[in-house]
Amino acid sequence: MKQTKLDTASVIAIRDCMGAKKKEKILIITDEQKRKIGFSLYENALKLGHESLYVEMKSRKQNGEEPPDEIAGLMQKFDVVFCPTTKSLTHTDARRAASAKGVRVATFPGITEDVMVRGMNADYNKIAKLTLKLKEILEKGKNIIVTAPSGTDISFSIEGRKVIPSKGLFHKRGESGNLPTGETYLAPVEGTANGVFVVDGSMAGLGLIKNANIRIEVENGFATKITGGTLAVKLKNQLDAVGKMARSIAEFGIGTNDSAKLSGVLLEDEKVMGTVHIALGNNVSMGGSVNVPLHLDGVIKKPTVYMDDRLLMKEGKLLV
Numbered sequence: 001m002k003q004t005k006l007d008t009a010s011v012i013a014i015r016d017c018m019g020a021k022k023k024e025k026i027l028i029i030t031d032e033q034k035r036k037i038g039f040s041l042y043e044n045a046l047k048l049g050h051e052s053l054y055v056e057m058k059s060r061k062q063n064g065e066e067p068p069d070e071i072a073g074l075m076q077k078f079d080v081v082f083c084p085t086t087k088s089l090t091h092t093d094a095r096r097a098a099s100a101k102g103v104r105v106a107t108f109p110g111i112t113e114d115v116m117v118r119g120m121n122a123d124y125n126k127i128a129k130l131t132l133k134l135k136e137i138l139e140k141g142k143n144i145i146v147t148a149p150s151g152t153d154i155s156f157s158i159e160g161r162k163v164i165p166s167k168g169l170f171h172k173r174g175e176s177g178n179l180p181t182g183e184t185y186l187a188p189v190e191g192t193a194n195g196v197f198v199v200d201g202s203m204a205g206l207g208l209i210k211n212a213n214i215r216i217e218v219e220n221g222f223a224t225k226i227t228g229g230t231l232a233v234k235l236k237n238q239l240d241a242v243g244k245m246a247r248s249i250a251e252f253g254i255g256t257n258d259s260a261k262l263s264g265v266l267l268e269d270e271k272v273m274g275t276v277h278i279a280l281g282n283n284v285s286m287g288g289s290v291n292v293p294l295h296l297d298g299v300i301k302k303p304t305v306y307m308d309d310r311l312l313m314k315e316g317k318l319l320v
Contacts, residue, residue, distance in 0.1 A: 080105075156221075195218055201277075226239075
């Protein structure tokens with residue numbers, strides 16, 4: 001059988017991004033909507049000589065919802081775990097527990113074939129270099145100010161926060177992140193974010209922003225007012241279903257993947273070079289204190305970013 005572009009992307013994920021060694025056992029967790037990608041990873045893991053298990057669960061209702069206990073247990077018994085799923089397993093206790101046991105985990109929330117093929121064929125050595133450089137810079141910072149043409153004007157403290165480079169190479173025990181990837185991110189200090197951020201790129205679970213932007217007013221670390229068309233109403237409903245803590249400012253991230261483009265799939269959108277994203281909800285995975293079963297990112301185009309007195313980004317152009 002001829003190797004497809006999806007097969008090639010799967011091989012890169014297993015061999016290069018996770019650095020899977022011959023004797024390592026691989027688990028693939030997927031759902032009925034992402035079966036084709038899950039099965040491609042499974043078949044290619046077998047072809048590469050790995051003991052491999054394919055498990056399919058019912059797709060979750062929202063990002064950050066836990067998988068069944070049986071699957072959470074299985075995740076701890078393998079060397080490498082791939083999660084191509086409709087909703088994200090990144091910010092779940094199941095993923096955190098597996099990572100704590102030393103398992104290397106790659107999550108692919110909302111992945112499509114196009115995104116898999118485009119995103120996995122990027123130059124991950126180049127992406128890793130830039131992502132790690134940004135990490136070193138942000139670790140020295142205290143405050144961030146983000147502005148953008150669509151009306152974003154927000155500031156928050158990052159002092160003392162862990163900075164996480166999602167560089168696409170997860171070779172050490174317990175390392176985890178998204179694939180495809182390319183972002184440097186952190187959890188702003190709870191209660192310090194004030195201002196407005198306007199989502200004009202895409203919003204997790206809602207897709208590309210086409211008509212009305214989503215305008216989110218922030219006071220002392222919480223989204224207090226959300227306006228802007230039907231997507232804003234949908235976002236409010238999702239947050240209200242979880243409660244006040246879902247409105248916490250959870251994450252600030254900078255995209256570092258120059259192969260990624262805005263597609264409506266947040267997994268890819270938040271990695272796009274020239275964008276930043278701000279998320280609401282769970283920040284425990286990033287060293288914060290808010291543990292709710294929801295994590296929703298909003299992508300901002302053409303941002304200008306200051307860290308203390310240093311200009312890091314000007315209208316979407318990285319200056320590092």
